Amino acid sequence: MHARALTALAIATIAACGGGDPRSGDTAAASAAASSSVDLNGAGATFPYPIYSKWFSDYATATGVKINYQSIGSGGGIKQLSEQTVDFGATDGPMSDAELANAKGGMVLHFPTVLGADVVTYNLPEVTTPLRLTGALVADIFLGKITRWNDPRIAAENAGAALPAKDILVVHRSDGSGTTYIFTDYLTTVSKAWGAGPGKGKSVQWPVGLGGKGNEGVAGAVKQTPGAIGYVELAYANQNKLPSALIQNAAGTFVPPTIASITAAAEGAVAGLASDSDYRVSIVNAPGAGAYPIASFTWLLVYEQQGDAAKREKLVDFMKWMYDSGQQSASALDYAPLPKALATQLTARLDRVKAGAPR
Amino acid sequence: MGSTPGDRIYRLVTTAFAWAVPLLLGLIALEVVVAAWPAFRTFGLDFLTSSQWDEVRGNFGAAPMIYGTVVSSVLALALATPLALGVAVFLSEFAPTWLRQPVAFLVDLLAAIPSVVYGLWGIFVLLPVLREQVMPFLADTLGLRHTPFFSGAAYGPSMLAAAVILGIMVLPYISAVSREVLMAVPRSQREAALALGATKWEMIRDAVVPYARSGIVGGIILGLGRALGETMAVTMLIGNRHEISSSLFAPGYTLASVIANEFAEATSALHTSTLMACGAVLLAVTLVVNVVARWLVWRVSREGR
Amino acid sequence: MQRTARSLGLRRATNAVMLGVMNVAALVAVLPLVFILWHLAREGASSLSADFFTRMPKPVGEAGGGMANAIAGTLVLLGIASLIGLPVGVGAGLYLAEQRTTRLAVAVRFLADVLNGLPSIVMGIFAWQFLVRPVGHFSAAAGGIALGAMMIPLVTRTTEEMIRLVPVSLREAALALGYTRWRTSLAIVLRTALPGIVTGALVAVARIAGETAPLLFTAFGNQFWSLALDQPVSALPLQIFAYAISPYDEWHRLAWAGALVLIALVLVISLLSRLVTRSRFGGSGD
Numbered sequence: 012m013h014a015r016a017l018t019a020l021a022i023a024t025i026a027a028c029g030g031g032d033p034r035s036g037d038t039a040a041a042s043a044a045a046s047s048s049v050d051l052n053g054a055g056a057t058f059p060y061p062i063y064s065k066w067f068s069d070y071a072t073a074t075g076v077k078i079n080y081q082s083i084g085s086g087g088g089i090k091q092l093s094e095q096t097v098d099f100g101a102t103d104g105p106m107s108d109a110e111l112a113n114a115k116g117g118m119v120l121h122f123p124t125v126l127g128a129d130v131v132t133y134n135l136p137e138v139t140t141p142l143r144l145t146g147a148l149v150a151d152i153f154l155g156k157i158t159r160w161n162d163p164r165i166a167a168e169n170a171g172a173a174l175p176a177k178d179i180l181v182v183h184r185s186d187g188s189g190t191t192y193i194f195t196d197y198l199t200t201v202s203k204a205w206g207a208g209p210g211k212g213k214s215v216q217w218p219v220g221l222g223g224k225g226n227e228g229v230a231g232a233v234k235q236t237p238g239a240i241g242y243v244e245l246a247y248a249n250q251n252k253l254p255s256a257l258i259q260n261a262a263g264t265f266v267p268p269t270i271a272s273i274t275a276a277a278e279g280a281v282a283g284l285a286s287d288s289d290y291r292v293s294i295v296n297a298p299g300a301g302a303y304p305i306a307s308f309t310w311l312l313v314y315e316q317q318g319d320a321a322k323r324e325k326l327v328d329f330m331k332w333m334y335d336s337g338q339q340s341a342s343a344l345d346y347a348p349l350p351k352a353l354a355t356q357l358t359a360r361l362d363r364v365k366a367g368a369p370r
Numbered sequence: 371m372g373s374t375p376g377d378r379i380y381r382l383v384t385t386a387f388a389w390a391v392p393l394l395l396g397l398i399a400l401e402v403v404v405a406a407w408p409a410f411r412t413f414g415l416d417f418l419t420s421s422q423w424d425e426v427r428g429n430f431g432a433a434p435m436i437y438g439t440v441v442s443s444v445l446a447l448a449l450a451t452p453l454a455l456g457v458a459v460f461l462s463e464f465a466p467t468w469l470r471q472p473v474a475f476l477v478d479l480l481a482a483i484p485s486v487v488y489g490l491w492g493i494f495v496l497l498p499v500l501r502e503q504v505m506p507f508l509a510d511t512l513g514l515r516h517t518p519f520f521s522g523a524a525y526g527p528s529m530l531a532a533a534v535i536l537g538i539m540v541l542p543y544i545s546a547v548s549r550e551v552l553m554a555v556p557r558s559q560r561e562a563a564l565a566l567g568a569t570k571w572e573m574i575r576d577a578v579v580p581y582a583r584s585g586i587v588g589g590i591i592l593g594l595g596r597a598l599g600e601t602m603a604v605t606m607l608i609g610n611r612h613e614i615s616s617s618l619f620a621p622g623y624t625l626a627s628v629i630a631n632e633f634a635e636a637t638s639a640l641h642t643s644t645l646m647a648c649g650a651v652l653l654a655v656t657l658v659v660n661v662v663a664r665w666l667v668w669r670v671s672r673e674g675r
Numbered sequence: 676m677q678r679t680a681r682s683l684g685l686r687r688a689t690n691a692v693m694l695g696v697m698n699v700a701a702l703v704a705v706l707p708l709v710f711i712l713w714h715l716a717r718e719g720a721s722s723l724s725a726d727f728f729t730r731m732p733k734p735v736g737e738a739g740g741g742m743a744n745a746i747a748g749t750l751v752l753l754g755i756a757s758l759i760g761l762p763v764g765v766g767a768g769l770y771l772a773e774q775r776t777t778r779l780a781v782a783v784r785f786l787a788d789v790l791n792g793l794p795s796i797v798m799g800i801f802a803w804q805f806l807v808r809p810v811g812h813f814s815a816a817a818g819g820i821a822l823g824a825m826m827i828p829l830v831t832r833t834t835e836e837m838i839r840l841v842p843v844s845l846r847e848a849a850l851a852l853g854y855t856r857w858r859t860s861l862a863i864v865l866r867t868a869l870p871g872i873v874t875g876a877l878v879a880v881a882r883i884a885g886e887t888a889p890l891l892f893t894a895f896g897n898q899f900w901s902l903a904l905d906q907p908v909s910a911l912p913l914q915i916f917a918y919a920i921s922p923y924d925e926w927h928r929l930a931w932a933g934a935l936v937l938i939a940l941v942l943v944i945s946l947l948s949r950l951v952t953r954s955r956f957g958g959s960g961d
Contacts, residue, residue: 456700484885
C-alpha cells in the first residue's frame with residue numbers, strides 16, 4: 012500500500028519536474044522489443060564494449076532477443092562466469108589454466124570476436140603531430156623512470172614537437188582488465204625491467220600513476236587532465252578525439268594504430284591456427300613492417316555444456332550472427348574484423364557448445 | 371500485560387519485528403566475517419600492515435586502504451568541524467527566527483544528496499578547480515611544494531579531493547547533532563552567564579559549549595563514522611591507488627572504494643576473501659565509532675532532559 | 676570564569692569578531708549546496724527532455740537516448756525495498772514505542788542507530804554473499820532487499836519518534852472506552868501518528884533512492900527495459916555512476932540529467948516531509 016503510494020508520488024515528482032511521464036517509456040520499450048525480460052546476461056571486458064553495445068542493440072532490433080552486457084572489466088567477466096552468475100563472459104586476456112580449472116560450470120571455450128588495439132593516448136594540447144614512442148620509452152614512462160614530458164629521450168624521437176616542461180601524469184586501470192593484460196604483455200615483451208618488476212597480468216602493481224575504472228575511466232581521466240598519459244582501446248581514443256601515439260614495432264617502423272595495422276599484426280598468428288586450437292593466442296610485438304605492436308583478439312567465454320537448451324540456442328544463434336553480419340559493423344567502430352577464414356572456422360566450432368549438463 | 375489473545379498476538383508480532391534489527395546486524399557481521407576468514411587465515415596480522423596488492427602473485431595487504439580511509443576521514447573532519455560548529459552556534463544562539471528554519475533546512479539537505487551525485491559534481495567541478503587553482507596555489511604561491519604534504523604532480527584525483535568532498539558530506543551530520551545538543555542547554559546557563567556580565571561570545575564559550583561538549587564530540591564522531599564508510603564519491607575522486615603517500619596531492623585508496631572497484635572482478639577466491647576482509651575491517655571500525663558516538667550523544671540528551 | 680583583567684573594549688571587539696566568524700561559517704556551509712544545485716540545474720536542465728524519460732540508452736557514440744529503463748528500475752527497486760523495509764520498520768517502531776524500557780527495546784533502539792551508520796558498501800557485499808551467490812545470478816530482488824534492509828533502522832526510529840508524539844491522554848481515553856490494547860495501538864495511536872510515519876517512510880525512501888554501493892553487486896545494471904525481479908535491473912544511481920566515469924560527452928549530459936531527477940525527487944520529499952511535520956506538530960523548532 013505504501014509502496015504504491017510512493018511509486019505514484021515518485022512518478023508525479025518526475026512528471027512534475029520534467030514534463031515527461033516514465034510510463035510512456037513502457038510503450039517505447041515495448042515496441043522496441045516484444046518480450047519484456049532479458050534473454051541472456053553477460054559481463055566482462057570494457058575493451059570491446061563499444062562494438063558489443065552496438066551488436067546487442069542491433070541484434071535486439073533484428074530478432075527481439077535481448078542480451079544484457081555489463082562492461083565491468085575482463086577480470087569481472089572471468090569471475091562472474093566462473094561463479095555462473097552470468098551466461099557468458101568476455102575478456103581480452105585469455106583465461107589462465109588455473110582460472111579455467113576454477114570455473115564451476117566445467118569446460119570454458121574461448122571464442123575470438125574481433126581484433127582491437129591498445130593505444131597510448133595523452134593530453135598535450137601543445138603537441139600537434141602524433142607522438143612517436145618506442146617500447147622502451149613507454150615502459151620507462153609507466154615505470155616512473157621518465158617523469159617530465161620534455162625529457163631528452165622523448166625529445167630524441169620527436170624532433171620538432173613542442174614538448175612542454177610538464178609532469179607526466181600516468182593513468183592506468185584500477186580494475187582487473189584485459190586491456191591491461193595486453194599492455195603489460197607487450198611491455199614484458201619489450202622491456203626486461205618491466206618483466207622483472209610489475210610483470211604481466213590483468214592487474215599489476217603499478218609503480219606510478221592513478222587508477223581509472225574501465226577503459227571509460229582511463230579515457231575520461233586522460234581527457235580531463237592536461238599532461239596525462241594512459242592506455243585505452245583504440246575505439247575509446249577515436250570516439251573521444253584523443254590522440255594516439257605511433258609505436259615502434261618489431262621491424263623498427265613507427266606505426267599508427269589503424270584497422271590495417273591491426274589486421275597486419277594478426278595475419279601471421281592467424282595463419283598458423285589449427286581448427287582444434289583453443290584460440291588463446293597473443294599477437295603483441297608481431298613481426299612485419301606494417302604490424303601495430305599492441306594488438307589483440309578479444310574473446311567471448313562460453314561454457315561447453317550450457318545446461319539450458321533454450322539459452323544455448325539463443326547464445327549460439329547470436330554468435331553465428333556475430334561471425335556473419337556482426338563483423339561488418341566492426342571497422343566503423345575501429346575494431347578489425349576477423350579474417351574471413353577464421354570467422355568460418357569459428358562458426359563451425361560453435362557446434363561444440365552443447366545443451367547438456369556440465370560435467 | 372497481555373489481557374486478551376489479540377493483545378498477546380499483537381505483542382508477539384511487534385516483538386518479532388523488533389528482533390529483526392539485532393538479527394540483521396548479527397547476520398551481516400557473521401556473513402562478512404565468515405567470508406573474510408580465509409584471507410585473515412592466510413595473511414594474519416600482515417594483512418593490516420602490508421602494502422602489497424599483487425594479484426599476479428596473490429599477495430594482499432590492506433595498509434594503504436586503512437591509511438587512506440583514516441586520513442581522508444580525519445582531514446574531512448578537520449575541514450568540516452569548524453564550519454559545522456559555526457553553523458550550529460549561529461543557529462542556536464543568534465540567528466533571527468525567520469532565518470533559522472531555512473538555513474537549518476539547507477544544511478540538512480546536504481545530507482540528502484546522494485553520494486554518486488557528489489561524485490559527479492566532484493569530477494566535473496571540484497577536480498578542475500583543485501587541479502588548476504587550489505593545488506598550484508598551495509604548491510607554488512605558498513611555496514609548500516617542498517613539504518612532504520604538498521609535493522608531486524597535481525593530478526586532480528587525490529587524497530585532498532576525497533577529503534574535501536567528504537568534508538562537505540559530513541558537515542550536515544556534525545551540525546545537526548551539535549545544533550540539537552546546543553538547543554538542549556538550559557536557558558539558566560545562558561542567563562547566568564549574561565547576568566555575570568559576560569558578552570555573548572563569552573557566554574557561548576564559557577557557559578553553553580562546555581555544557582554540550584560531549585554531545586558535540588559525539589556529533590563529530592558520528593560524522594567520522596559517515597566519512598569512514600562513504601563509498602561512491604570517494605571512489606570517483608580519490609584516484610584508486612594502492613600506495614601510502616604523505617602527499618595530499620597523491621592518489622590514494624579507501625577500504626570502501628577498493629571493494630566498490632574490485633569486488634565484481636576478483637577472480638581468485640583469495641582476492642574475493644581479501645575484499646571481504648576489507649569489508650570486515652570497515653565494519654568493525656564503523657561499529658566501534660558509531661557505538662562511541664551514540665553513547666556520547668545519548669548521555670547529553672539524557673542529562674539535558 | 677571571567678578574567679576581569681581584560682578591558683571591556685577588547686572583550687566587545689572579540690565578541691563582534693567572533694559573531695562575524697559565526698555568520699561567515701553559516702554562509703560558507705551553505706555554499707557547497709548552492710554550488711551543487713546550481714551546477715545540477717545548469718548542466719542537467721539543458722539535457723532534460725521528454726526523451727530522457729521515455730527513451731532507452733543508446734549504444735556508445737550514438738546521440739540521443741534516455742534513461743527510461745533506469746527510472747523504471749529505480750521504481751522497481753524502491754517498491755521491493757518498501758515492501759520489506761516499511762512493515763518491519765513500522766512493526767519494530769511500534770514495539771519500541773509501546774515497550775520503552777524492556778531490555779530488548781533499549782538494545783534495539785541502540786542497534787538501529789548503529790545499523791544506520793553501517794557503510795552501504797558493506798550492505799552490498801553482504802547482499803552479494805547472502806542473496807546473489809547462492810542464487811547464482813544478479814537480480815532486482817537482491818538489490819531491492821539490500822535497500823530494504825537499509826530502510827529498516829531508519830523507519831524504526833522515525834516511527835518510534837512519531838508514535839511518542841501521540842498524547843498519552845488519547846491512548847487512555849481509548850482504553851477507558853473498552854478498546855483492547857492492540858486495537859488502541861493500531862486504530863488510535865498508529866492512525867494518529869500515521870502522517871508522521873508516512874513522512875518518515877518517504878524520507879527513508881528518498882535516502883535509499885540515491886544509494887549506489889549496495890546495487891553494484893546485486894542489481895548490477897541492465898541496458899534494456901526490464902521489470903523482472905529475477906533479472907539484473909538498471910537504476911538511476913548506477914547509471915549516473917557509469918556515465919560519470921565514462922569519456923563520452925553525451926553520457927555526461929545524461930548523468931547530469933539523471934542526477935537532477937534524483938535530487939528533485941529528494942528535494943520534493945524533504946520539503947513535503949517538513950510541511951507535514953510542521954503543520955502537525957506545531958510550527959517552530961526542530
